[in-house]
Amino acid sequence: MKEKIYTIPLTEALKADCECPLCEVEKNIDIKTTQYFIGPAMMEPDTRSLTNSKGFCRRHYDKMLESGNKLSLALILQTRLNEVNNKLAEISKQKKLQKLKKEIDGFQKMFSSCAVCEKVADRMNDCIDNFLYLLKKEPDFRAEFLLSKGLCMKHFNMLVPLITDNGLLEEVVALQVKQSERIKSEIDKFCLKFDYRSTDLDIEDVKDSPARAVYKLRSLI
Ligand SMILES: [Zn+2]
Ligand SMILES: [Zn+2]
Known part of the structure; x- marks a missing residue:
């Protein structure tokens, strides 16, 4: 092939x-x-x-x-x-x-x-x-x-319609759900830093989360 x-x-x-x-x-x-x-x-x-x-x-x-x-x-x-x-x-x-x-x-x-x-x-x-x-x-x-860490949404949307095996489909979707939630929690932490009550929050581990979330959310267009 x-x-x-x-x-x-x-x-x-x-x-x-x-x-x-x-x-x-x-x-x-x-x-x-x-x-x-x-x-x-x-x-x-x-x-x-x-x-x-x-x-x-x-x-x-x-x-x-x-x-x-x-x-x-x-x-x-x-x-x-x-x-x-x-x-x-x-x-x-x-x-x-x-x-x-x-x-x-x-x-x-x-x-x-x-x-x-x-x-x-x-x-x-x-x-x-x-x-x-x-x-x-x-x-x-x-x-x-x-x-x-799964796929970006663009490639997830391209791959998923091609999967014909139910077990694989469930695994791929579960991974995407887990990783999309992970990115959301990183963005939550990043945003929290700008709340006056959490100015001491260490965001070193999520400082690049906006760039990675943009990467994750890229669409088909
Ligand atoms: Zn991609
Ligand atoms: Zn071009």
């Missing part, structure tokens, strides 16, 4: 004791995919055709700017701008309101996709399939996961 390639990264991510091992893997896939599009692949006609039509989201454009690979980025932007400007030229020729609006609908679609995000999403679907495979077939992996 092709998703086997994610076994080692998933096993390593589980050992990282983070709020979500799938987020750890996704972070690495995201970095590598961004580097891929701005690396030698940008000279391949198929890849360039994809980035010309889909473009990138704001976050990935920012990542490419930060990469410092300005020439590669400029070449990608050059041909993307060709496509954008051709479409704008077509729009400018439309004199009838209905046709003009239709062209603008098409133009908006050119800015509602991201070549990196779509490739990362494809890879994460394979990765989640592999995660489920490991939970079902590898008792050590399953035991380690059940002792972990």
Whole structure:
């Protein structure tokens, strides 16, 4: 199975004791995919055709700017701008309101996709399939996961609909309940510090709980 390639990264991510091992893997896939599009692949006609039509989201454009690979980025932007400007030229020729609006609908679609995000999403679907495979077939992996901090809500919501085994489903849900309650109690303690009656409270152990709660609560959008 092709998703086997994610076994080692998933096993390593589980050992990282983070709020979500799938987020750890996704972070690495995201970095590598961004580097891929701005690396030698940008000279391949198929890849360039994809980035010309889909473009990138704001976050990935920012990542490419930060990469410092300005020439590669400029070449990608050059041909993307060709496509954008051709479409704008077509729009400018439309004199009838209905046709003009239709062209603008098409133009908006050119800015509602991201070549990196779509490739990362494809890879994460394979990765989640592999995660489920490991939970079902590898008792050590399953035991380690059940002792972990669980998943973020985004990846929990992606994994749960794929589980067909009742026992596993109960275990995964129970872990998520326990870990979500743990994060809530950490946030409670953090907030309590700002109550005038508990200014002496030591919050060293929960000082990063807002960042970890944000991580935990990330949604699908
Ligand atoms: Zn996650
Ligand atoms: Zn993106």
